[in-house]
Amino acid sequence: MKQRDRQQREAAASKVDVLMEALPWINNMRGKTFVIKYGGAAMENDELCRQVVADIELLKLMGIRIVLVHGGGKAINAQLKALNIPVTFKGGLRVTDDATMDAVQQVLVGQVNQRLVWALNEYGHNAVGISGADGKTLKAAPIDPELGRVGRIREVDPSLIETILEDGYIPVIATVGCGADGFYNINADVAAGKVAEAMGADKLIYLTDVDGLYGDINDEDSLIQSLSRAETHVLLESGELGGGMIPKIRSIAEALDAGVSEVVILNGTFPHSLLLEIFTDAGCGTMFTQD
Known part of the structure; x- marks a missing residue:
């Protein structure tokens, strides 16, 4: 009995040590x-989604104002396949004709957004789902006629987001923008960066299904721990990036230029990576900082 009691005390003490390590971070982040x-696999897997949602709820309880911006690429691809609509990408962006735009709206606003809102609200009355069209939050214009209804964000109006935060909720934003001639498909990485700029965010986190940014995608030992703003611009201009990493790194560079203090790419498939990054000395992923 005494041996078991000692083991229980030691286990409890280790938990207390974790809390004590987190204490200064909690004070600083409130x-x-x-x-x-x-986005990515961290959102598609139900168990991983529950872990991420629990982490976000804990951050909210600790006094951090959370704005959640989501994509839904895999779910959109599945819907397009079911509708026999071809899937085409150009420069890391989805070519979006009118039929594809309808599918994007159905999936992002009607399915993915509401699933995340439901999951967050399982912990209480915590989340409100909106799209970028609500309150004209994401005002968009076409990027390129060849991309169809893919939009660039010409302005972010954070008024509705602020109202939701002030009322004690987490805004959950589906990245559908609005323009003079209708709706636009907005890249979620780009949208998150622009929202962070408009909000004057202290931190922008890309929660995805990779550990961070690699110097060589085929070498797992080449994970880059950190990059300065200047180094991020050099990388962006090097031509070494490919696919979906191009809009992500571009949005990171623009967010840093606009004054966002820190940006992090995290692997959301790793249990509680959000908490490890924010509340421990070690952190994880790739961090982008001001010079």
Whole structure:
């Protein structure tokens, strides 16, 4: 009995040590604004989604203002396949004709957004789902006629987001923008960066299904721990990036230029990576900082 009691005390003490390590981080983060972009496999797997949602709820309880921006690429691809609509990408962006735009709206606003809102609200009355068209939050214009209804964000109006935060909720934003001639498909990485800029966010987090940015995608030992703003621009201009990493790194560079203090790419498939990054000395992923 005494041996078991000692083991229980030691286990409890280790938990206390973790809390004590987190204490200064909690004090420092209270009242700050974090924009989290959520996507990839971390959002598709139900168990991983529950873990991420629990982490976000804990951050909210600790006094951090959370803005959640989500994509839904895999779900959109599945819907397009079911509708026999071809899937085409150009420069890391989805070519979006009118039929594809209808599918994007159905999936992002009607399915993915509401699933995340439901999951967050399982912990209480915590989340409100909106799209970028609500309150004209994401005002968009076409990027390129060849991309169809893919939009660039010409302005972010954070008024509705602020109202939701002030009322004690987490805004969950589906990245559908509005323009003079209708709706636009907005890249979620880009949208998260622009929202962080408009909110004057203290931290922008890209929660995805990779550990961070690699110097060589085929070499797992080449994970880059950190990059300065200047180094991020050099990388962006090097031509070494490919696919979906191009809009992500571009949005990171622009967010840093606009004054966002820190940006992090995290692997959301790793249990509680959000908490490890924010509340421990070690952190994880790739961090981008001001010079």
